[in-house]
Amino acid sequence: MPQKKRLNVGLIGYGFMGKVHSNAYLQAPRFFDLPYQPVLKAVCARTPEKAKDFAANWGYEAVESDWRALVRRADIDLIDIASPNDTHAEIAIAAAQAGKMVCCEKPLARSAAEALPMVEAVEKAGVANMVWYNYRRVPAVALLKKLLDEGRFGRIFHYRSQFLQDWTISQDLPQGGQALWRLDAAVAGSGVTGDLLAHNIDMALYLNGPITEVTAMTETFIKERKHNLTGKVAPVTIDDASAFLCRFGNGSLAMFEATRYARGHKALFTLEINGERSSATWDLHDMHRLGYFDHRDPGEVRGWRSIHVSDGDQPYMGHWWVPGLQIGYEATFIHQLADFLIAAGEGKSIGPTFRDGLATDYVTDAVLKSARSRQWEKVQGQGVGHSQG
Numbered sequence: 154m155p156q157k158k159r160l161n162v163g164l165i166g167y168g169f170m171g172k173v174h175s176n177a178y179l180q181a182p183r184f185f186d187l188p189y190q191p192v193l194k195a196v197c198a199r200t201p202e203k204a205k206d207f208a209a210n211w212g213y214e215a216v217e218s219d220w221r222a223l224v225r226r227a228d229i230d231l232i233d234i235a236s237p238n239d240t241h242a243e244i245a246i247a248a249a250q251a252g253k254m255v256c257c258e259k260p261l262a263r264s265a266a267e268a269l270p271m272v273e274a275v276e277k278a279g280v281a282n283m284v285w286y287n288y289r290r291v292p293a294v295a296l297l298k299k300l301l302d303e304g305r306f307g308r309i310f311h312y313r314s315q316f317l318q319d320w321t322i323s324q325d326l327p328q329g330g331q332a333l334w335r336l337d338a339a340v341a342g343s344g345v346t347g348d349l350l351a352h353n354i355d356m357a358l359y360l361n362g363p364i365t366e367v368t369a370m371t372e373t374f375i376k377e378r379k380h381n382l383t384g385k386v387a388p389v390t391i392d393d394a395s396a397f398l399c400r401f402g403n404g405s406l407a408m409f410e411a412t413r414y415a416r417g418h419k420a421l422f423t424l425e426i427n428g429e430r431s432s433a434t435w436d437l438h439d440m441h442r443l444g445y446f447d448h449r450d451p452g453e454v455r456g457w458r459s460i461h462v463s464d465g466d467q468p469y470m471g472h473w474w475v476p477g478l479q480i481g482y483e484a485t486f487i488h489q490l491a492d493f494l495i496a497a498g499e500g501k502s503i504g505p506t507f508r509d510g511l512a513t514d515y516v517t518d519a520v521l522k523s524a525r526s527r528q529w530e531k532v533q534g535q536g537v538g539h540s541q542g
């Protein structure tokens with residue numbers, strides 16, 4: 154086997170995403186033929202003692218207590234940002250200036266204004282960059298993208314997408330601090346708009362092109378919660394639910410909705426697209442199935458197909474088990490990392506790039522602005538992103 158180039162990874166954050174990304178660095182080279190061999194060089198945590206077990210479990214060689222020290226290390230090739238949203242910009246810009254490849258969790262930043270200098274920094278430095286909008290790499294979604302690109306749908310009329318959860322319904326749930334930073338807009342940027350809808354929007358931009366204007370409503374159902382960092386009851390600053398109508402550049406209309414108050418739903422990410430000739434449906438709870446209807450089928454057998462995307466000639470699946478067997482949530486990150494490293498080996502970045510992450514931030518900004526103004530709002534920064542990767 155030819156010797157692969159070593160790629161030394163410095164990870165920032167060892168929570169949920171720190172675990173998922175670490176798994177991807179270990180698994181991607183086992184299932185995909187990559188130009189690099191990722192090496193888990195160091196993980197950064199503000200309290201290093203807490204990260205020691207994490208480092209030992211995943212095989213990191215060292216623990217750093219300050220991300221700046223990690224970014225300064227000459228032996229680190231790639232900085233991976235898996236920390237809360239308020240940390241992304243400063244770390245990414247410093248990493249780009251130090252000439253590192255940068256992979257950043259979503260949303261790219263708390264607003265487009267904060268994200269723009271991040272895009273400028275990676276592009277000025279010419280470093281490979283990527284935002285972890287992993288759901289593009291679900292095989293059934295990748296198949297849908299292929300069918301759309303083949304022109305099977307004709308003109309698109311409608312797009313609709315939801316992301317429903319139920320974990321913040323309790324009045325007693327505190328806000329802020331470790332694990333609950335998502336309820337604090339100062340850290341997260343917004344509530345479900347930036348956390349959940351950002352996924353729906355990235356996927357929509359990928360599948361259906363730019364969004365031009367939006368009209369939105371948001372609600373904060375529980376107005377005050379105890380803040381974990383101060384111990385005091387404080388106003389809740391995030392949107393608990395967010396819904397918007399929009400128009401795409403291709404003339405289609407869309408409806409989006411996200412909430413953490415849909416009792417019984419844990420992570421119900423759905424989408425439907427309706428074209429002149431075909432329609433498709435997908436949802437994360439049954440992520441291997443793509444619903445597909447083709448009006449050109451002979452009338453007597455015309456109907457919705459439920460395609461089980463698990464065969465070797467379907468996207469990504471030839472890298473896994475035998476036909477018909479399934480893969481998991483973690484595989485979407487493995488696919489994204491593999492695609493990123495293959496592109497980086499050719500001196501390129503594959504989508505979603507930072508520029509694509511910025512495009513999503515422009516849409517979430519417009520959604521939040523419209524919810525405040527109660528008016529239709531134009532999406533700024535048209536044409537900034539939408540790479541096809």
Ligand SMILES: NC(=O)c1ccc[n+]([C@@H]2O[C@H](COP(=O)([O-])OP(=O)(O)OC[C@H]3O[C@@H](n4cnc5c(N)ncnc54)[C@H](O)[C@@H]3O)[C@@H](O)[C@H]2O)c1
Pocket residue numbers: 165166167168169170171197198199220235236237238240258259260285286287331332333348
């Ligand atoms: N792609 C996805 O589907 C997906 C899913 C979940 C979270 N995310 C994103 O991933 C990021 C992290 O989310 P999470 O769920 O892993 O959060 P988490 O709370 O589980 O973990 C965050 C980690 O960051 C660390 N951290 C915080 N501030 C830091 C600092 N200044 N320096 C170093 N470490 C710091 C914390 O100690 C913790 O280990 C967020 O941007 C979030 O939006 C993406």
